[in-house]
Amino acid sequence: xxxxxxxxxxxxxxxxxxxxxxxxxxxxxxxxxxxxxxxxxxxxxxxxxxxxxxxxxxxxxxxxxxxxxxxxxxxxxxxxxxxxxxxxxxxxxxxxxxxxxxxxxxxxxxxxxxxxxxxxxxxxxxxxxxxxxxxxxxxxxxxxxxx
Numbered sequence: 701x702x703x704x705x706x707x708x709x710x711x712x713x714x715x716x717x718x719x720x721x722x723x724x725x726x727x728x729x730x731x732x733x734x735x736x737x738x739x740x741x742x743x744x745x746x747x748x749x750x751x752x753x754x755x756x757x758x759x760x761x762x763x764x765x766x767x768x769x770x771x772x773x774x775x776x777x778x779x780x781x782x783x784x785x786x787x788x789x790x791x792x793x794x795x796x797x798x799x800x801x802x803x804x805x806x807x808x809x810x811x812x813x814x815x816x817x818x819x820x821x822x823x824x825x826x827x828x829x830x831x832x833x834x835x836x837x838x839x840x841x842x843x844x845x846x847x
Contacts, residue, residue, distance in 0.1 A: 767844030
């Protein structure tokens, strides 16, 4: 019997690949517990479960603007202008770098978004232009989804 990919999922609870099948919730009263313990004693490494993936929420237009102004990524005056349809200069600059056949759609999405999705390519382009890392943008979305 081959026991590999042992993961400690809770105290005295494992998951493991046993002869090509992944078994979960292997506890002291479960089938294969002794085999897992023997594999560990023989030197098979024990990993930890991967960190849970935190879902990135969408933002409303208001949440986006509140966050951008609060973080100082745009000025309050730029935020006020955006509320009435005037896109900030940095947004217009990024849009102007897009292929001409994509610029109108980008302006429409930026001008009055109902939902701002983290996965939107325009979000990524604007973040890159501002020198923000993916982790900073994820944190921004998580933070301002609650305002």
